[in-house]
Amino acid sequence: MPPRTTRWPIEPHTQAKHLILERYLKAWLPIMASFNGRIVYIDAFAGPGRYSKGEEGSPIIALKTLLGNPLFQSPKRRCDVGFFFIEEDQERAAALTEELNQLEAQFPIPKWVSYEVINGEFASEMTKLLDAIERRGKLLAPTFAFIDPFGYSGVPLDVIARMARNPSCECLITFVYESIVRHGGKPEDWIQAHIDKLFDTNEWKSLLAGPDPKERMVKMIELYRKQLTDKAKFRFVRTFSMFDRSNQAEYVLFFGTNNRKGLSVMKQAMWKADPLSGQIFSDKTDAGQMVLLQSGEDLGLRYQLQEKFRGQGFVAIGEIERFVLEETAYSEAMHLKQKTLAPMERESIPLIKVQRPLGKQNRKGTYPEGTTVMFL
Ligand SMILES: C[S@@+](CC[C@H](N)C(=O)[O-])C[C@H]1O[C@@H](n2cnc3c(N)ncnc32)[C@H](O)[C@@H]1O
Structure with a gap:
């Protein structure tokens, strides 16, 4: 069940996800900034900015990664950077705004960096933004979008496909496998409709009915990868799976990009999070063990x-x-x-x-x- 409180406790796999995000942005923002006049970071399911025991959430991590990078510390404009934080829940959006105010009090934010908290829903806010850009006959500035929902709802593939039509837009998407398996078999039409929109097909239904849980997971991941490649037309798609304490699949991070260098940087971030295979993190895994095995x-x-x-x-x-x-x-x-x-x-x-x-x-x-x- 998604938490109801404004803030909630962080899980180890969320920290691994944040590590991948931070490592990627650390390497990628300076590269993007050297070649572009404007770059954009969208946190599409932004959260409150902080977890219940004080750990930072993705919007703060992203902004701090930029502000802490020596390349961006000069007050001289390097490139405009726009951060958009979309959060549906009013209290979480307010908590995030407060976190950002506090951050700004500690780290002066240069004029060429702007941020905005949008209290709204990802699909409709993103559609408005894309409509406005298309009306002007323009393309999105090079954009990294972190699309990090709690579950299967509100993440329609057609919106991601519209974003991906902008060649310099890349997405890191949390594909919440566990919630699809838990709810997908329920009879409610609205649940089915959300999952249909997530995949932009209903092919997932026959996969969900499969008897072997491992095969079901592999096939479901392959279907989403196929949709990101064939329908959203991302040139490269890379995955990283997260397992919970009882080693059950929780979610899979999907990274879609059209840029070979972006793929290279993301692969390095993922291999640093999992030195054994570059594609799995389990809350159950003992990190020390991973390093020992790695020496072979x-x-x-x-x-x-x-x-x-x-x-x-x-x-x-x-x-x-x-x-x-x-x-x-x-x-x-x-x-x-x-x-x-x-x-x-x-x-x-x-x-x-x-x-x-x-x-x-x-x-x-x-x-x-x-x-x-x-x-x-
Ligand atoms: C998994 S949390 C995000 C955590 C955050 N990205 C982080 O790493 O710190 C998902 C957030 O999305 C918000 N949310 C749920 N549905 C949404 C929607 N359709 N559009 C935007 N935000 C939504 C929830 O209120 C919640 O705060």
Whole structure:
């Protein structure tokens, strides 16, 4: 049941979600700001800004991430940044406004950063905004939208698809699997209608009826991924699953973007939250255990590279990076060069041949632009 109080206790998986959000924004906001005159952060289900024991909520995390970044500390305008916090509940919207006032009293907010709390409902507020932009024949400024509902309602795919039509708009969406499974089988028409809108299809109904819970989850996630790819037309979609204390699936974070660099940065944020697989967090997991296991060598990427590129002669390093980023679960920035290619090159019988570009030092373990690699 979603909490009824204005603030509620934070769960460990929410903290993991916040970590992913913060790490992503920390790396991504400066990149976006260097290439654009204006950028936008939308917190579509903003919450009250603080949890019951004082932990910060996503709007405060996002704003502080920007204000704390050295690149943004100069009073000189770098790029306009607009924060929009949409919250349906009046008391939570008021609590958030109060939190933001307090934040502003502590950290002076430069003139080129603006924020607005909108006491309203995501789908209708976003539709108004998109209508206004489309009427002017414009596109959304590069936007990161965090769409973080409690359940299945109020998150229609058609609104997300409209946002995604703006090529520089990306969304991090909480897909609340648990609430779909818990309520989807109920007879009320309005519940069915909300879930139909979430998926923009009723195909979920036959999946929900499936007998095997694991298969049901996999298929439901695949259906939502398909809808984000085929209907919303996000070029890249990446997921991260959250499990509760009894290891039951709680929700899945879906990240949709059209930008390869954005995908790369998000993959790194997700791998930092789960050093074992980059895609799962469980409230039950002992974090220390994860780090210990991590010290073992993971040969998964090595095998995938061999399978993909063996017999293809020399392949450009850029093509190998693209493959790792777009077609594997690994991060090309974290796992490719030092963790996979370098050990393959240093084996007593090397598993790769490397040609480095002329003019660059021919040093084992380095793979600058222009390098080609043959998998043996
Ligand atoms: C999961 S909480 C958000 C938590 C917040 N994003 C964070 O990480 O700190 C969901 C919030 O969305 C609000 N909400 C529910 N339905 C909404 C809707 N249709 N549009 C906007 N806000 C909504 C709820 O009142 C609640 O505060």
